[in-house]
Amino acid sequence: MERYRLLIYGARQIVQVTDSSNVEYLRGYHQMNSIKVLDSDKCELAVLVDNDGKIAEIGHNSELLAKADEGGCGSQISANGGVLLPGLVDAHSHPVFAGDRVHEFAMKLAGATYMQVQEAGGGILFTMEKTRAASDDELLHGFENVALEMLKSGTTTLEAKSGYGLDTESEMKMLGVIDMAADYLPLEVSGTFCGGHAIPKGSTEERQTKMIIDEMIPAIVAEKNDGRFASIENIDVFCEKGNFEVESSKRILEAGKKAGLSVNFHAEELNRTGGAEMGAAIKAKAMSHLEQISDEGIAAMAASGSVAVLLPTTAFMLRLKPPPARKLIDDGVIVALGSDFNPNAYCLAMPMVMHLACVQMHMSMSEALVASTINAAHSLARGKTHGAICKGRNADIIIVDAPRWEHLIYQFGCHNAIIKHVIKNGNLVYTKPT
Structure with a gap:
């Protein structure tokens, strides 16, 4: 042999x-x-x-x-x-969905904000409707095409979120697609449950929070107990003003952590909420975005060892202030990068993410590479092997x-x-x- x-x-x-x-x-x-x-x-x-x-x-x-x-x-x-x-590690992506949001691009170019697009019936909730209506095979085929394009750009390990179902049945469908794909794709997948991505029309923050804690997370645990969902490793929530506020986000994340999922969530993207301090307090493995993080949040993340997953494509496409990468690095926070691939930020390539990180966030090329390899791997509990x-x-x-x-x-x-x-x-x- x-x-x-x-x-x-x-x-x-x-x-x-x-x-x-x-x-x-x-x-x-x-x-x-x-x-x-x-x-x-x-x-x-x-x-x-x-x-x-x-x-x-x-x-x-x-x-x-x-x-x-x-x-x-x-x-x-x-x-x-x-x-x-x-091999490059993409620490944050939303690669399972149906439809696209090309029609929203003109709205953003005309000055519409992220939340204005969502309030007009677009954004996450538009993709939710398309994704709920799609079959497993349609979602699987779409994810496969995305993953293979990412592979050509050097990505060998990918964090992949659900979050366009937003009810128990549809979220389980998305997680099932992620888990099926993880079995045969030529790149490695770390799946993330993101049932707290948005609040559907007709629901409330409290109703969605209870559904996630009382229905969705137990359903994931049941799948794992039956030998499925091995690739579903993390829990995410979009902690944001007017979405899941800090206290609701904390309840969801702690319930996921209790169920054995690693805490890896959206924080401080559009407004300064104190989400970073909350995440550090509950020992989150990673937090993403952080465009609006405070000095106190940075200090808390440095002390807790939580990874800051920065997403330069989002700031670029939404014309947001980029996250303070230099201060995060200089103050001792572990910094990683992700593509944030999704219908709102259609970027498949980590080399472009690294370039934007250098130009827009003033990272050196060495820092960008570290953030796209070992540090991104660490955000997915693979820092010693990848x-x-x-x-x-x-x-x-x-x-x-x-x-x-x-x-x-x-x-x-x-x-x-x-x-x-x-x-x-x-x-x-x-x-x-x-």
Whole structure:
């Protein structure tokens, strides 16, 4: 039996991010700007992957070719002088829905706010109607198409939310689709229950809160007890003024946490509510958006270790003030990035997210990469296994046809032209057509 699954050789650079299997995240200016990068002008760097999909060795062509020959190796890939980077981790997305919201784009360009669009019958509630009416197969097919496009852009691990059902039956349908897709998609899925995404017309905050706590969460627990929903790992709520206020959000999140779900929620996007302080107090794993976070909220997140998942596409498309990435980083908050892919922010590509993070939020390229690899993995409880090219970690690797790794971020769009191969758990899952 062959000992090794894959050998990648002939690389000019290997961006490890960290060379420690014990590091779960990098925080602060110094750590995020001191990533581990191996260089070889002669393109002699190589990675050897065990049969279990873990990285066995990182070294030079000659030594690892010899080991591969000695132990037997299933396949070999030449990097042809390119760069190896960790597979990208998208820490926040809404990829399961029906219909689109192209018609709302003109409203936003004319100056309509997010909440004005929703009050006019658009936004989340428009997508809710389309999603409720869609079949499982329609939703599954749509999710599959989205995931495969994300894969081509280098994403190997994806956080995927429900939240366009907003009643028990429809939310269970969405979670079922996420769980089914997780079984066969070539990228890894961390599913999130987001039944507290919005309040449907005719309902109230209290009625929806009770439905989530008394019906939806118990239904998820029942599915898990029956051996399903293994990929559903997190609970989310859109904690916002006029939606689920801080106290209701706290009740929902604590009920989800009690049921074994990791707390990972929307906070401080449109208004300063104190959601960040609440999340820190209940030891939330992660909070997203944070455009309106206060200095007190930043201090609370730094103390609690909660991850700030920043979404530059949202601020860009809604013309919002970007979240204070520099202060979050400099004050010691663990910062990650996500695409926020959804009908309102139709961005599939983490390289574009990283570019926007650098330009709009004043992050360095190194910080953006860390936030899209090991820190994003940490927000999904995968910080020790994903997000770095390091011995013992999962072999999630992208091969980029460029002289330096920074080209993946520097290039705004057309990144598919330079992403040559995508590898997940040591398996080649995408090759750019020639």
